Amino acid sequence: MKQIHFILNPIAGKGNNNLDLVFLNKYFNKKDFTIVVKPTHYKKHAIKLTQESIKENADVIVACGGDGTIHEVASCLVNSPIVLGIIPIGSGNGLASNLDIPKNLNKALTLIKNQAVKQIDVGLLNNHYFFSNTGIGFDAQVIKQYEASNERTLSSYIKATLKSLKKVNKLIEVETAINGKTIQHKPFLIFISNSNQMGYHVSLTPKASLQDGKLDILIVKKIGAFKIFLFTLLMFLKCHHILKEVTTFQSKNIKITQKNRPLFQIQIDGEFLMIKNHSIEISILEKALNVIAR
């Protein structure tokens, strides 16, 4: 008998999400499966519900939502035999796209029933896990503005990007240590990714793999408004790396230090976070998460 617990974010994506237990019980026969559905009632509630499901001996815990919900559920399952399932009902669904998990509910449930499990890498930033990506600079500012808008659509991402453009001159000076080299710079963006998808089928690191034991890193030097526009356009065409201001790396770790103040504004799996420290160290934990994927 397998216990499958569904942690459902009702406000993810377009909102009003529901999973009917009667429907699920028809899908997963009662002889072989015990099904539990737990809706989240507030931000970060999925962490508490996942911790409870672990104590209740769940075999599979399914994050039903977007990258934020996956982040909360998966953070509790790193280095555990408990398997993560995903029903992608978020807005961007970056990680689910990389794992080729269908958006169609019936197909996603069939995948969970078949239970083909992959082991994927997990990113670690100081003591915070990430599964898709993290970044400092422009992307963190976009996420900050996006969260303030309280809307979860592609157009609110675009509006947040336009608002963040007004602040591009306020770049912070950092020291970045990567692959044995140290750079002193004021980058427009440092983007560190485990996954090859950011959501909405857009990618800054199209060659990244969830199973290669490496982080894919993109550093963009200070650029002006025209180059930002060009960078965005080229990003949609997946050839932004042709710009001379863009450098890409693969590495197992990266350290970013700020001498002047102990505070970093970052985005981690699409959520804004303040880190009260002079430095952030980012590394990769190889094959640390079991996840159902195609």
Ligand SMILES: Nc1ncnc2c1ncn2[C@@H]1O[C@H](COP(=O)(O)OP(=O)(O)OP(=O)(O)O)[C@@H](O)[C@H]1O
């Ligand atoms: N009942 C709730 N009310 C308010 N916020 C919630 C609730 N349940 C979960 N949340 C929060 O909703 C946020 C967004 O969730 P999630 O990232 O899954 O969806 P999304 O933003 O639509 O998708 P994506 O990240 O793929 O673009 C998360 O920060 C989560 O903690």
